[in-house]
Amino acid sequence: MISASDLTLRRGTKVLLDKADFVIHPGERVGIVGKNGAGKSTLFALLTGELDADAGQLQIPPSWRIAAIAQEVTALDRPAREFVIDGDERLRRLQAARASLDAAADGMRLAELETELTDAGAWTAESRAEQLLAGLGFAPHEWLLPVRQFSGGWRMRLNLARALMAPSDLLLLDEPTNHLDLDAMVWLERWLDAYPGTVLLISHDTEFLDAAARSVLHFDQGKLVRYKGGYSDFVVQRAERLRQHQLAIERQEKKAAHLQTFIDRFKAKATKAKQAQSRVKALARMEQLAPLRQESGIQIRIPSPSSTPDPLLKLEDVTAGYAERAVLRDVTLMVRAGARIGILGANGAGKSTLVKTLAGELPAQGGKLTASRGLQVGYFAQQQLDMLDLEASPLAQLARLAPLVREQELRNYLGSFGIAGDAATSPVAPMSGGEKARLALALIVWQKPNLLLLDEPSNHLDVDTREALTEALASFEGSMLLVSHDRHLLRTTVDEFWIVADGGVAEFDGDLEDYRDWLAQRGALGRGGGRERGASAADTTAPAASDAADRKAQRRLEAENRQRLSAQRKPLERKLAKVEHDMAACSARQAELDASIADPGLYDDERREERLAVLAEHGEISKRLRDLEDDWLELQEALEQLAAE
Numbered sequence: 001m002i003s004a005s006d007l008t009l010r011r012g013t014k015v016l017l018d019k020a021d022f023v024i025h026p027g028e029r030v031g032i033v034g035k036n037g038a039g040k041s042t043l044f045a046l047l048t049g050e051l052d053a054d055a056g057q058l059q060i061p062p063s064w065r066i067a068a069i070a071q072e073v074t075a076l077d078r079p080a081r082e083f084v085i086d087g088d089e090r091l092r093r094l095q096a097a098r099a100s101l102d103a104a105a106d107g108m109r110l111a112e113l114e115t116e117l118t119d120a121g122a123w124t125a126e127s128r129a130e131q132l133l134a135g136l137g138f139a140p141h142e143w144l145l146p147v148r149q150f151s152g153g154w155r156m157r158l159n160l161a162r163a164l165m166a167p168s169d170l171l172l173l174d175e176p177t178n179h180l181d182l183d184a185m186v187w188l189e190r191w192l193d194a195y196p197g198t199v200l201l202i203s204h205d206t207e208f209l210d211a212a213a214r215s216v217l218h219f220d221q222g223k224l225v226r227y228k229g230g231y232s233d234f235v236v237q238r239a240e241r242l243r244q245h246q247l248a249i250e251r252q253e254k255k256a257a258h259l260q261t262f263i264d265r266f267k268a269k270a271t272k273a274k275q276a277q278s279r280v281k282a283l284a285r286m287e288q289l290a291p292l293r294q295e296s297g298i299q300i301r302i303p304s305p306s307s308t309p310d311p312l313l314k315l316e317d318v319t320a321g322y323a324e325r326a327v328l329r330d331v332t333l334m335v336r337a338g339a340r341i342g343i344l345g346a347n348g349a350g351k352s353t354l355v356k357t358l359a360g361e362l363p364a365q366g367g368k369l370t371a372s373r374g375l376q377v378g379y380f381a382q383q384q385l386d387m388l389d390l391e392a393s394p395l396a397q398l399a400r401l402a403p404l405v406r407e408q409e410l411r412n413y414l415g416s417f418g419i420a421g422d423a424a425t426s427p428v429a430p431m432s433g434g435e436k437a438r439l440a441l442a443l444i445v446w447q448k449p450n451l452l453l454l455d456e457p458s459n460h461l462d463v464d465t466r467e468a469l470t471e472a473l474a475s476f477e478g479s480m481l482l483v484s485h486d487r488h489l490l491r492t493t494v495d496e497f498w499i500v501a502d503g504g505v506a507e508f509d510g511d512l513e514d515y516r517d518w519l520a521q522r523g524a525l526g527r528g529g530g531r532e533r534g535a536s537a538a539d540t541t542a543p544a545a546s547d548a549a550d551r552k553a554q555r556r557l558e559a560e561n562r563q564r565l566s567a568q569r570k571p572l573e574r575k576l577a578k579v580e581h582d583m584a585a586c587s588a589r590q591a592e593l594d595a596s597i598a599d600p601g602l603y604d605d606e607r608r609e610e611r612l613a614v615l616a617e618h619g620e621i622s623k624r625l626r627d628l629e630d631d632w633l634e635l636q637e638a639l640e641q642l643a644a645e
Contacts, residue, residue, distance in 0.1 A: 001023060001024060001025045001026060001061070002022075002023070002024040002058075002059065002060050002061075002170075002198075003022075003023045003024075003057075003058075004020060004021055004022050004056065004057065004058045004059075004224075005021050005057050006019045006020075006021065006055065006056035006057065007019070007020045007021070007022075007053055007055070007056035007057070007058055008020075008053065008054045008055035008056050009039060009042060009043070009046060009051075009053055010054045011039065015222055016039030016042055016043075016219070016222070017039060017043075017219075017222055017223070017224065018222035018223070019056065020056075020222065020224045021224075022217060022224045022226065024198060024200070025198075026198055027196070027197070027198055028198055028199070028214060028215060029192070029198075029199045029201070029212060029213050029214040029215070030198075030199065030200050030201065030213060030214070030215050030216070031201050031202075031203065031209045031212070031213030031215070031216045031217070031230070031231060031234075032200060032201065032202045032216075032217050032219075033202075033209070033217070033218050033219070033231070033234065033463065034218060034219030034220070035219075035462055035464065036432055036434060036462045037432075038219035039219055040174075040219065041174055041202065044068065044172050044174055044200070046058060047066065047170070047172060047200070048066055048068055048172065060170070061169075063169075064169040064170050065166070065167055065168045065169050065170070066169070066171075066172065067087070067163045067164075067166040067167075067170070067171050067172070068163060068171075068172040068173075068174070069156075069159050069173060069176060070159045070162070070163075071174070073147065073155040073156070073159050074147075075147065076146065076147040076148055077146045077148060078146065078147050079143070079144045079145065079146060080133065080138065080142060080144065080145055080146075080150070080158055081126065081129050081130060081133065081143045081144060083147050083158055083162060084129040084132060084133060084158060084161045084162050084165050085125050085129045085165060086162065087161075087162035087163060087164075087165035087166040088120070088121075088125065088166055088167060089166070090120055090167070091117075091120045091122060091125060094113060094116050094117050094120055094122070095117070095122065097113055098110075098114075098117060101113070128165065129143075129161070129165055130143055132161040132164055132165060133161055135184065135187040135188070135191065136160060136161055136184050136187070136188075137157065137180075137181065137183070137346060137347055137348075138154075138157070153179035153347070154179070154347075156178070156179045157179055157180070160173075160176055160188075168197055169197045169198065170197060170198045170199075170200070171195065171197055171198070171199045171200070172200050173199065173200070173201045173202065173203075174202045175202055175203055175204065176188065176201070176203065177203055177205045177208050177485065179347075180347075180485060181347040181485055182344065182485055182487070182512075182519075183346055183519045184346075184347075185205075185485060185487075186516055186519060189211045189212055192212050193212075199212070201213055204458075204461065204463050204466060205485070205487070205488075206231045206232070206466075206488050207486075207487040207488045207491075208487075209230055209231035210230035210231050210232050211230070212230075213230050213231065214228075214229070214230070215227065215228055215229065216228075216229070216230070216231065216233075216234040218234065218238065225241075231463075299416060299418070299468055300416065300417055300418070300438070300441070300465075300468045300469055300471070300472040301416040301417075301472060302445045302452075302472045302473070302475075302476045303445060303446075303448045304448065304476075304477040304478070304570070305376065305448050305449060305450035305477065305478040306448055306450075307374055307450065308337045308338070308450040308477075308478055308479065309337065309372040309373065309374045309375065309450075310336055310337035310338075310372075311335060311336050311337065311372060312335045312336070312337060312339075312371070312372050312375050312450065312451050312479055313334065313358060313369065313370070313371055313372070313375070313451070314334050314335075314368075314369070314370040315331050315332060315333045315334070315358075315367065315368075315369050316332050316367055316368040316369075316370075317330050317331070317332055317367035317368065318332070318357070318364050318366065318367035318368065318369055319331075319364065319365040319366035319367055320350070320353050320356075320357040320362060320364055320365060321353060321362075321365055322353075326365055326366075326503075327353045327503070328350045328353060328354060328357075328500070328503060328504065328505060329504065330367075330504065331354070331367070331504065331505045332367075333498065333507070335358075335451065335479060336479070337450075337479060338478075338479060339479045339480070339481075339495075340479070340480050340482075340493060340494045340495045340496070341481045341482070341495075341496055341497065341498055342482050342483075342484070342490045342493075342494035342497045343355070343481060343482065343483045343497070343498050343499075343500060344497050344498070344499045344500070344508060344515055345499055345500030345501050346501070349500045349501050349502075350500045350503070350505075351455070351483045352381075352382060352455055352483065354500060354505060355379070355381075355453050355483060356381070358377075358453055358481065359377055359379040359381075359453050361379070361381075374450070375450065375451060376447060376448065376449045376450050376451065377451050377452075377453060378444040378445050378447065378449030378451070378452045378453070379444065379453045379455075380440065380441060380452070380453070380454045380455060380457045381455050382455045382459070384440040384444075385433065385436045385437060385440055385460070387440070388428050388436060388439065388440060389428065390427065390428045390429040391427055391428075391429065392427065392428065393424065393425045393426055393427060393428065394414055394419050394423070394424050394425075394428060394439050395407070395410060395411065395414065395424045397428075397439070397443060398410050398413070398414060398442070398443060398446065401443065401446055401447070402446065411424055413446070414439075414442060417438045417439070417441065417442040418435075418438055418465070418468075419435065419438060419439060419442070423435070432460075433459075433460030433461075434460050434461045434465050436460070437457070437458075437459070437460045437461055437465075438461075438465065441457065441469075449478060450478040450479060451478060451479045451480070451481075452473075452478060452479070452480040452481070452482075453480075453481050454473075454480065454481070454482045454484070455483045456483055456484055456485070457469065457482075457484065458484060458486045458489055466486065466488075466489065469489070470488065470489050470492050470493060473489070473493040474492055474493050475565075475569070480493070480494070482494055487512055490512060491511075491512060496508075497510070497511070497515070499515070569639060569642050572635055572638055572639055572642070573639070575631075575635055576632070576635045576636070576639070579628055579631050579632050579635060580632065582628055583625065583629070583632065586621055586624055586625045586628060587625065590618070590621045590622065590625060593614055593617060593618040593621060594618075596614050597614060597618065602614065
């Protein structure tokens with residue numbers, strides 16, 4: 001087993017782990033969670049021996065073989081299949097040793113090598129590598145292509161296949177799903193389910209964590225706290241832990257107040273001096289329960305569109321693609337007002353091509369694409385972060401879009417996306433990927449689009465920010481088309497699906513479970529574990545008719561409920577915004593009056609009238625601020641109750 005005691009780990013001056021203890025038993029599936037920068041990847045580097053602990057002990061069985069995903073891959077001329085097999089270093093050493101022997105070599109040594117090669121699976125290595133490549137989405141004609149011909153995302157898939165190819169007792173997976181589509185993720189879940197060794201997994205995909213992890217280690221204020229179950233279980237258990245800890249703090253505060261009252265009353269009395277002194281010592285000995293800081297949640301607010309024409313877009317026999325190459329043909333679909341559509345399909349099938357065509361980034365090569373008058377598109381591309389001005393601040397970039405809007409209003413808007421204080425006025429370049437993604441989204445939705453086209457918007461986001469994005473999209477009142485491999489995001493924000501496959505686009509009459517079955521059916525019809533490429537995109541009738549109808553009705557009810565809650569929430573949010581504006585104005589005026597009251601000159605006899613006026617206004621402002629705070633609390637409670645429904 002893996003065991004750590006008093007483990008201290010630093011990155012620069014930042015303490016990541018402070019005398020942490022944990023144990024991981026053979027065969028466990030453990031998810032490693034924590035906010036960005038907490039130290040998850042650094043812990044992996046410690047486990048692989050790339051880093052040394054600053055203090056304490058970390059013990060791993062010396063016989064354990066460790067496999068991990070390399071985070072970079074160079075542009076090699078090595079064929080993809082051979083690159084994957086290279087992950088089995090022992091096999092490659094044996095093959096090299098066998099190749100170095102000539103015909104006159106010692107027969108005994110030759111026999112030993114042949115036996116070792118058989119034990120190492122030399123004769124099945126190519127087929128095993130091909131199964132990994134097929135499962136991760138590589139077509140047969142790509143297996144012998146040089147690594148350099150693949151894009152960065154596909155090279156990361158090759159790194160994953162190489163790690164899975166390596167015989168191992170401990171498998172370290174750091175964000176393995178970042179570059180996978182849904183069918184590859186489903187395949188990986190099944191592969192891990194059959195893997196006999198120990199798995200440590202870092203992922204921001206909560207559904208993948210639920211499927212793959214059986215326990216969770218959470219980076220929490222320099223410690224690693226263990227929770228039983230998957231990510232959903234972790235969320236419930238952590239919430240209860242926070243609640244219990246808060247109750248303990250409140251009990252301690254009451255006890256401390258009681259002790260302090262006794263000390264204050266009796267410390268000057270000789271007859272009670274001894275008892276008072278004992279309480280002073282008791283108060284000093286009391287453990288100071290620092291509140292467990294729950295990672296700060298981000299609240300993203302997407303403005304409601306001013307108007308939403310219906311339909312927004314119509315596609316009639318549209319052909320889409322690049323230059324002379326058509327990727328999609330004969331697409332006939334419609335985007336209605338209020339539509340919330342998830343786009344399914346394998347990487348490379350044409351999902352991004354479809355979204356770019358709808359956004360106007362790619363002109364249609366044929367057919368007719370009709371946009372309604374009043375259509376306002378907000379388009380988030382996979383490469384959206386590359387379009388940011390890295391030298392300018394978020395505030396400056398937003399001001400370019402709204403030069404006539406007051407700076408405070410722009411600051412408040414950026415603050416709703418978690419970009420506040422110095423972050424709003426500092427250059428974008430050093431920001432994290434998640435912060436840049438939030439800024440890109442903020443700039444896109446500033447114009448109040450009535451159609452959001454989102455191509456993998458949750459890439460680079462940590463779990464907390466993904467959840468904030470999910471809540472924002474769920475309450476968005478416009479229309480939306482979403483491409484994402486984040487199943488939780490898809491489940492909670494869309495009402496229907498389109499599927500892109502084999503050069504076409506069609507409505508998919510089912511949910512993500514049906515899509516999983518559809519993928520399995522195609523895999524069974526095609527090559528072992530791979531994708532069968534002859535089926536039509538319109539052949540999406542995997543769900544039973546009655547089940548599909550029930551699910552469709554359920555999604556319609558969910559959509560109606562979402563619209564009802566949105567209608568109830570909107571006036572409350574308007575009132576809340578006005579109350580917050582009035583509170584800010586009152587607070588600013590109160591600060592001015594406080595400065596006047598602190599001025600000694602105000603108390604001169606000749607300023608008596610001014611002093612009385614200032615004091616009277618200060619009293620009125622203070623009362624007004626208290627009333628506004630009460631209103632703010634009531635509105636917040638009302639919004640929270642709606643959110644809980």
